[in-house]
Amino acid sequence: MNTKAYFMIKKEAITGGDDHPETIRELEAMPEVESVEPVSGEYDLVVVADVDAPTRIALVAKEIQAKDWVKDLHVLKLEPAAPNPFLDEVSSIPGGESVHWCVQCGMCSASCPNVHKMDYSPRKIIALVRAGRRYDALTSNTMWVCASCYLCTVRCPKDVKITELMHTLECLSVRHGLRKGGTTPALYRAFVDSIKGNGRVHELGMMMKFFLKTNPLAALKIISVGLQLLSHGRMSIKPTRIKGAEQIKTIVERAHALGGTK
Numbered sequence: 001m002n003t004k005a006y007f008m009i010k011k012e013a014i015t016g017g018d019d020h021p022e023t024i025r026e027l028e029a030m031p032e033v034e035s036v037e038p039v040s041g042e043y044d045l046v047v048v049a050d051v052d053a054p055t056r057i058a059l060v061a062k063e064i065q066a067k068d069w070v071k072d073l074h075v076l077k078l079e080p081a082a083p084n085p086f087l088d089e090v091s092s093i094p095g096g097e098s099v100h101w102c103v104q105c106g107m108c109s110a111s112c113p114n115v116h117k118m119d120y121s122p123r124k125i126i127a128l129v130r131a132g133r134r135y136d137a138l139t140s141n142t143m144w145v146c147a148s149c150y151l152c153t154v155r156c157p158k159d160v161k162i163t164e165l166m167h168t169l170e171c172l173s174v175r176h177g178l179r180k181g182g183t184t185p186a187l188y189r190a191f192v193d194s195i196k197g198n199g200r201v202h203e204l205g206m207m208m209k210f211f212l213k214t215n216p217l218a219a220l221k222i223i224s225v226g227l228q229l230l231s232h233g234r235m236s237i238k239p240t241r242i243k244g245a246e247q248i249k250t251i252v253e254r255a256h257a258l259g260g261t262k
Contacts, residue, residue: 003053004080008045010072031101033047033048034048043074093172095165098164102126103157107155143169143173183210190206204230
């Protein structure tokens with residue numbers, strides 16, 4: 001269980017002006033810090049930090065103490081943090097553990113080409129997960145709109161695996177019956193079933209299964225494309241089962257058992 005630590009900070013005296021906003025922003029940029037509030041009296045600020053291990057408390061305190069504007073730091077109290085089963089669930093799935101590393105800088109949201117189509121930006125969806133708001137996060141369309149372009153992951157200064165986190169949320173959305181991905185989950189299922197059956201994708205069979213489960217009439221819009229692919233030998237009518245298909249099926253089923261497929 002996480003521990004919540006309360007730090008009292010006394011700042012070095014400055015001449016003229018109020019630098020509280022700058023120091024507060026600097027402290028809020030720390031991933032462990034939940035809130036920073038000005039106080040009156042002997043100390044100037046109270047900082048609430050959420051740490052995942054008691055040994056981290058001293059490291060966080062040392063990091064704050066090292067700031068040149070900190071004159072004195074006092075640990076006011078420690079207490080168990082409120083349980084957050086949703087955050088724990090996300091963190092337990094491969095790809096979701098990096099949700100703890102986010103510093104809410106917004107680089108992912110600024111990099112995302114599809115952010116304008118999302119209910120919540122990548123930065124906000126991470127904040128929802130850490131706030132324990134399961135329903136809001138899993139009923140949003142954010143993870144389903146993700147194009148897996150990896151721009152957010154490449155540009156993240158804290159190496160948060162945001163694309164993998166999106167796939168984790170997709171899995172949980174389906175698992176809890178909260179999906180809002182339109183036809184995307186059905187396409188994923190048709191793709192995985194084709195892999196399990198043949199060891200590779202059989203495009204015609206996959207798309208037939210997809211349209212039968214969603215809207216068969218929609219297939220009429222792309223039938224001309226399918227006929228062109230068939231006539232040029234780019235798509236086969238019969239599926240080809242590759243050598244080692246059973247091993248691939250076993251891998252997919254194992255991934256499903258671990259919560260890693262939809």
